[in-house]
Amino acid sequence: MIEAGIADFLANPWVYLSMPVISAIVGYGTNVVAIYMMFHPVEFLGIKVKGWPNILGWQGIIPRRAAHMAGVCVDTITTHLITQEEMFERLDTERIARELEGPLNTMVEEITDAVMLQHQPTLWESLPEVVKRRIYKRIKRDMPAVISEIMAEIKVNINRMYDLKDMVITNLTRDKALLNEIFAEVGHAEFKFIARSGIYFGGLFGVLQMGVWVFYQAWWLLPAFGLAVGYATNWIALQMIFNPKEIVRVGPFNIQGLFMKRQPEVARDFGKLVAAKVLTPANIIEGILKGPYSDKVFTTIARHAQRTIDEQTSIVKPFVTFTVGTQAYRDMKAMAVERIILQLPEALHHVEAYADEALDLESTLSTRLAGLPPHDFESMLRPAFEQDEWILIAVGALLGMLVGVFQLVVLFGDEMGIWDGGASGTAQAALVVLRGIGLG
Incomplete structure (x- = not known):
């Protein structure tokens, strides 16, 4: 043979x-x-x-x-690179308030006019312009402090207000092509090696x-x-x-x-990709407003907003409640809060540039990933x-x-x-x- x-x-x-x-x-x-x-x-x-x-x-x-x-x-x-506590600690509440001051000032007049014209158009139109301007001015003056208070409360209670893991999983399961891109980018050289190794070993x-x-x-x-x-x-x-x-x-x-x-x-590429497409300020904001704890966030915002409305409309509150009734006044406050929350996502876009700079996630992720022990x-x-x-x-x-x-x-x-x-x-x-x- x-x-x-x-x-x-x-x-x-x-x-x-x-x-x-x-x-x-x-x-x-x-x-x-x-x-x-x-x-x-x-x-x-x-x-x-x-x-x-x-x-x-x-x-x-x-x-x-x-x-x-x-x-x-x-x-x-979250285990090896950065925690949500550290991320939010990097944000300066006063700086965020300053970034939001412009869009919120515009919102104050729009929302106040819309609420009053819907509930009490005759009353609102009969108020002297100087009184209206005084209300606008007082709310605008104290708005940055209110924003700072809200952010400070969220930061202190971040684990009950925000879920970073849920945000990332939600975005990556919704965008499977992006998930593919992350793993393909991280292992691009290894996948090429696997293909070429077939020639050598074969x-x-x-x-x-x-x-x-x-x-x-x-x-x-x-x-x-x-x-x-x-x-x-x-x-x-x-x-x-x-x-x-x-x-x-x-x-x-x-x-x-x-x-x-x-x-x-790998650390450099991963940090760049994740910071640019996953842990973006827009996604983080969306996670706050639409995540599993968003109801607590909105409750916090509503509480501060209602308190501010009461404080800043104190000069006309007795007249308003006398004219339209206490329940109508509460309904007007509730509508104002709803409109604030509705317009909040658009307003928050104004802090994205600052948040990106303050978080500096690309550098943080890359540096810390490069220093991980091999097993991790x-x-x-x-x-x-x-x-x-x-x-x-x-x-x-x-x-x-x-x-x-x-x-x-x-x-x-x-x-x-x-x-x-x-x-x-x-x-x-x-x-x-x-x-x-x-x-x-």
Whole structure:
């Protein structure tokens, strides 16, 4: 058999030499497919059957597990990089009040006029202009102090007023493409390595496959090697990305996992991306106004606003309550507060530039991430593979096996007797397998 194998190799050298090439292509192709399947499609593509898991289709691993992935991202941020307490401590309440003074002054006149004209148009129009201006002036004068008080109360009770984790998870699960972008940016070099490693390891396995096939030609050998190539290239690549975590010196070489080695670069890119698209002042403000504790925030604002209205309208309150009644006066205050809260998001846009400067999140995130110990730093990317990496490896193995079957049929089908009626016992077994998967 050995002599026959060597003779066949000498007679058909290009057929045998094509085996490492095909293995390299298989290794590269399976890895590229596996990486693509991590991110795409963003939404489930396939057939959904009510009451059944979504097994008749596919959704990218990261988008499918968006809530978990977003949770991993925010856990890294809040546990190792910055807390919401520190973020809000960096904001100067008096500076925020000054930034809001202009838009709030405009709101004072608009809201006062709207409320009075809706509830008591005759009364409001009969008031002397000097009285109206006096009311406007007193409210505007004290508005910065009220804003400072509200911000100070929110800062002191930040854990009962704001949930940073909920804000990040809400935004990233809503925008799965952004979640993909974060993991793709963090691990862009590693994903390229996984793809290229398929060529290197696939070619090496192909050389071994060729050598074994020269001396031992069993029908199952090529599918088995294809499966091994598809499995091993992904598995080895994943190990090389994250291990060893610490630098290990081997002779003149320093060995360390590829992702761990890139920590300074990853820290810079992550800090820039998260500060620009996730922990933005706009998202933080939205989290305050729409998050799980927003009712407490609005209650705080309403309490201060109502107190201010009472204080600043004291010069006309007795006249108003006498004219329209106490309940009507309360309804007017409630409407004023509702309008303040309704217009607050637009007003708060005026503090975004200052908040971005004061928080300085890009620099903070990058610097602190660069200083994380390797085990904590690994958690930035590892979850993208961890739970479902077996799927990626299994897909690679399956595709590799199918290509091995392809090699068996196309390159050595005649020799194995697959295409003629007189196939040997092992070839007949190969035929059963081929027909079983639809190729025979």
